[in-house]
Amino acid sequence: MKRMLINATQPEELRVALVDGQKLYDFDIEHPSQEQKKSNIYKGIITRIEPSLEAAFVNYGVDKHGFLPLKEVSPSAVNSDDPNLSRAAIKEQLKEGQEVIVQIEKEERGNKGAALTTYISLAGTYLVLMPNNPRAGGISRRIESETRNELRDAMAGLEVPEDMGLIVRTAGCGKSTEELQWDLNYLLQLWEAIDRSSKEQSNPFLIFQESNVIIRALRDHLRADIDEILIDKESSFKLVYNFLKQVMPHYLSKAKLYNDAVPLFNRYQIESQIETAYSREVPLPSGGELVIDHTEALTSVDINSARSTKGSDIEETALNTNLEAADEIARQLRLRDLGGLFVIDFIDMLANKNQRAVENRLRDALKIDRARVQTSRISRFGLLEMSRQRLRPSLGDTTQLTCPRCNGQGEIRNVESVALSVLRILEEEAMKNGTEKVIAHLPIECATFLLNEKRPSIDQIESRLKVRIIVLPSKHLETPAYDIERIKNKDDDGSEESASYTQIKAEDTALPEFARQTAPKVEQAVIKEFLPDAPAPVQNKKTSAGLINRFWTKLIGSSAETAEVSTKTTEKSDKTVKPQGEKQQNNRRNPNNRRNLNNRNRNRNPNNRDRNNSQKNKPANGNTTTQNSTPEKKSKEPSVKSPEANTETGEPKPRNQNRKPNRRGYNRKPRAAKPGSEESNVSNKPTPAKDDNTTVKQQESKEAQPNFNKNPEAQSYAANYQKNISAAKSSSEPAPAAAADKHAAKTED
Template sequence: MSEEILINITPMESRVAVVENGVLQEVHVERTLRRGIVGNIYRGRVVRVLPGMQAAFVDIGLARAAFIHAAEISQREGAAVESINALVREGQTLVVQVTKDPIGTKGARLTTHLSIPSRYLVYMPRTSHVGISLKIEDEAERERLKAIMARCVESEGIEHEGGFILRTAAEAAREEDILADIRYLRRLWQQISGNLQGPTPVPIYEDLTLALRALRDLVGPRTEKIRVDSRENFQRIGQFVEELMPEVATRLEHYPGERPIFDLYGVEDEIQKALERKVLLKSGGYLVIDPTEAMTTIDVNTGAFVGHRNLEETIFKTNLEAATAIARQLRLRNLGGIIIIDFIDMEDEEHQRQVIRTLEKQLERDHAKTNIIGITELGLLQMTRKRTRESLSQVLCEPCANCQGRGILRTAETICYEIFREILREARAYQANSYLVLANQKVVDRLLDEESGNVADLEAFIGRTVKFQVETMYSQEQYDVVLL
């Protein structure tokens, strides 16, 4: 399976697309004015301790205080979680790292278990553990990597100076490359540790920009090309690759074309589709994806697909296609947290197992951690996907000003009846010669047409005339009643 990484950079924003066999699988967007802060390390100040929640709020210099749970505050390895009151106090300085960006109304999530990633390793200065990513499954390779780490740690004389985790990218890595990573991380930690004391709140380490993070985290053996459309940034990225990832230098190329790189690969169209609720399947079926504050629900429908043999076969084929499409949509939209999937009910248990296996297989390529929990008594599949940054729609969209993010509007009929009730309230409270209603065109049209009889009855009841005026700037739910 061929994979390409496209990097589009402008002064306002950076965008990275992962394209597999010509199909967009992931897109990451970082706006210059509001870069994500996951991975950043801060000297923060505890502003509030919450014993009931075993947590505290920490000021790290953002608009909202960040949140840290007692379990995320450094303690002895293997020890039980202590009371939050025994761990921190208000006004205390705390060196923390962001594990989740502020999302919606929730502040950033923090930990004091610091970790600094490089190409092949994650360095953890406050533990002594050496581990290997579970995604490296080959036992011989795991043993080889353990032996390499033991030799490197011994040669550097750093047995008691922090722990390491070998990332998935370390599979088949050479000893000299891993040793170079260890030295880079040690130099970086010495620089950070020199800034642990001082005033608060202050950032003391910032993670890489999106383009460099993409190279560090997304490039794998399947990646055939990394194309960058900005010459200036291509040179900067080339420098980074030369220092930290020389093995991918031959795959890095500058795209000088007149046509925008995202247009060339059809990425712009796919981004627009990824913001819609409905996802069409090739068979004629479709998905409906609804992210909410608590969870994301995905409904699978057969739509126009009626199959060739029987209903059960039709349902099975639709669900199989949906499982593949869902795995792609989760990556593409960067949906996280609890995800509930309502596949079309299947009577055959073997069909159920095959659909779940297909979903699991497709999720193996996902860079975010996923966990399929199983099917509930109601036949809904439960799963989770690790959420660290905002979803694509949260980055690119905002709640509708007209419906306040509900996704629905009160009908013109409903607004008419609200206006009648408002006029009755005003008539009881104030003396007026007449009333003027300012409203949206659709509402005024209804008042003068279908509701004209009710308007006449209302005028007779209050003994006053009611006039109407169209306000073109008003949404369907907006109106004002003015006393004349």
């Protein structure tokens, strides 16, 4: 179960943790005195334009001026309506003292000032509005392709001003047009308030301040997969409740006030996991460890196997440790919110498939990260390079300070090294002209080393250079700190010299620079925590079909269509004879009907039937004389072969006399004999009873007869066909008994 835990019991820190069971996977912290400045909107004044940097410096109301690149200056900032205004034209129109509305894109870091932009972006619950960038817009890259088409249809119904751009956030996935329009209206109202407030004052000031960490966490992280929101302070609970009631009413039931005596973070055992985000070394489950070091250019991550023995050989041990390290690295990047360049030194692996497995594992672990991440492949040196977007100040920048003893290096020189370095400096200062004496204020350890182990060296310098050297130990100094003072001859006033112990410097009672003496001045924004007028609409969510259901629907259609088809099939199966003109059901999958269907299709065309009959009745000598067989008629209408003459009587032979009655397909009855003839006596013999299947086949064969009503050529053919049949019947006479017996025998067979 996923939960959002909000700890606000201490007013100096607001902490928000996202946990899955008891596993911490995201963390954010904020101090009220050091609120985030990123995305804040200021009114500033251009103080200097630097052509060599292609940038301008802007005073926006803080000590350090902001850095505004010319590429981040929108045409509307220079009062131009042309969205395609070139950078050179913008540079010409910018002037010192010009007022601009800027937004902080990157906060101050070290000696660097904040990076500014005039392309304002206002983040809502589902959308991001770009009020002065009409060319911007689209859908979040994290949304899948199937949902993107639905969102495009929903965005088509939005009323977006022509001079503005719009981006759909990941939270907007599956939202209706009404919900998106509600969020757009809220952002438009916010921009109108910002634009109106910017004209009220001329001095630089803060116009709009980004929401605090609690509101940002609800807006950016609250999704349907989070089951609970636990808050351990009543005032913060009211803030969460009011925000959800106005913006996300469908999540209102998830907010709960935590009143247990056990601290909230201790209940879910995440305090120890938070502490790992402050340490340099992070342990791995198998016994290995991560070592994370920060430099000015990049962050290095080293993986050590340490006590890890999980594997049958060294290759398998390296693979298992690297796979665990990939998951933990992705987690630590989110907890510490580190940004910039990273170099990861994995344990060497010989097999290429193992390297690919580690790369894929790292990419899969980074998929849930909100920041933009780019990774490379493991090089031949075993290094992997990657970059991560800096969303906000890192955990170290927010809560950690530079060590005053090592100045952030992490290491200091030992006592001997510092003492020898001081001895060389004393000799250098003593060699300068006019030097009367040199005084060295040293830590106790360094002074003890010089006065005992290096006393002969000090005596040699004094005798050789005629300069007095005084070493004063100070308990207020720590290695490697020291202070050396040179006294010239003209500075000596001739008065009696005081004792050396009285020359020891007193302790500096002033607080160091890194200690906070007084709370810094907090900026007050004109617009803060701007909420929409109307609550968000609540839509009845449709249950989304699963992957198998979606695949099955694409394969055979929706369930409604399937039910309709099954109903029609049942109705057709109840009827033995189908109505004329009704569409035939495809029974090709039924093995019992496959042969009959093929026969019907083969005999459906009358030309095929006649051609088959003619081939059977064709004489052996190759005589193919037929009635109406002129070339003109053959080219214009289908050929109809006349019945061949009877060799015994000279009369035309009946058309179907030589046709086998057991021929599959379209069965035709023999011609009727005249009453009283021997043929009629033979033909009146009782015939074998036909089963129901034969009757059904005849019914289907009748239905399979072609319809000649719609085709003119078919109508002409049908007329000739009936004419030939009539001529054959009128010219026929009773056949001999032998011929009749033979024909009857064939019929009975």
